[in-house]
Amino acid sequence: MTAFDAALKVILKHEGGWVNNPRDPGGETCLGVTKRTWQQWTGRIDVNMKALTPAKVAPLYKAWYWDKVGGDDLPAPIALCAFDFGVNAGPGRAVKLLQLIVGAERDGQMGRKTLQATQQYVQAHGIAKLVRAYQNARRDYYKALDTFDTFGRGWLRRVDAVETEALRLIK
Template identity: 35%
Template sequence: MRSNYPQMQRWIGLSEGGFIDHPDDPGGATDRGITQATFDAWRRRLGEPLEPVRGISKAEAERIIAFQYLDRVGADELPAGLDYAVADFAVNSGVSRAARELQRVLGVTVDGVVGVQTLAAANRLSAQGVEEVIIALCEGRMAFLKRLRHWGTFGRGWTRRVMGERPGIQHRDNGVIDRAVMLARATRSTTVNTLVPGPVRAGQGKGDPTARSCALTRMFRRPA
């Protein structure tokens, strides 16, 4: 849902954190979830001179994330909660990978492109179906991450990013699976839950790469 973009951007920003250039990270230098290669392509597209990605502004990073990842996985048209689960997957592991896992879970043609067939299947889901797809998507994402050769280096951070601090789904946990399910439930209710993040842990980041995480410290309500 387009209206969820600001919240999704906040969560993705917290997971990605700031600048990281880990020698084992195949994505290379990354800041706010944007790799140097992606930043270079973005600047060329705009006809602007190339610059180091380190120090990229929050506003520019969010514009790139919306254009390069959220829009391309159809996050503006996916059900609430599922939109965030797919979007974070795309930022962390690529649009095609996230799209293919979504299509596999939905049981539609797997081609890596979120189009009318995929969106129609997602929007036919019941409320319970949305939660089940979120859970299956996150579990499939973890299975993919565990197969990567950098699992030994980044596995703990990836697990915390996707599944949170504790197994299962908790109201106050910080995993994508927790936030996505809670977002889906909040959207169905008569209130909107605003999640206030806690501190980001050091040493995680963008992935194929790595992952940063935060804790949800409290929730409050405001009129829908």
């Protein structure tokens, strides 16, 4: 199983199946993919969100989230955290958060300088400290959102669960 496959399994466990919560700005969603995102991915307006499967959404998750956060180039524990945050809040925001923590330029693009800064941070402080710092920053991000009262408890449970899983990946 690749690092992406393992991370996607964690993501899909948290995303669940089809939902259409009127208070969710994402609207109709299945397996964590909003209708708008699926329409963009497929190039079709008429989509049946209830028909999505993990196999159907995996290529989207790989191209639009995993690859954009540099999942294959990051240590697996922080790749999982960044991937999860990218899915929930956008890959650019996920990368900017990592850049803030490791002291790289905050441009939202995963590149050589961000990877080097991440490697230096890990060498100096350890991967566990990076995972904890990243997940704590995620908690702060969610707490500042207007929709925290509605969705906050679920977001924080997810952050906690992903942090636990990421720390388990440390060898």
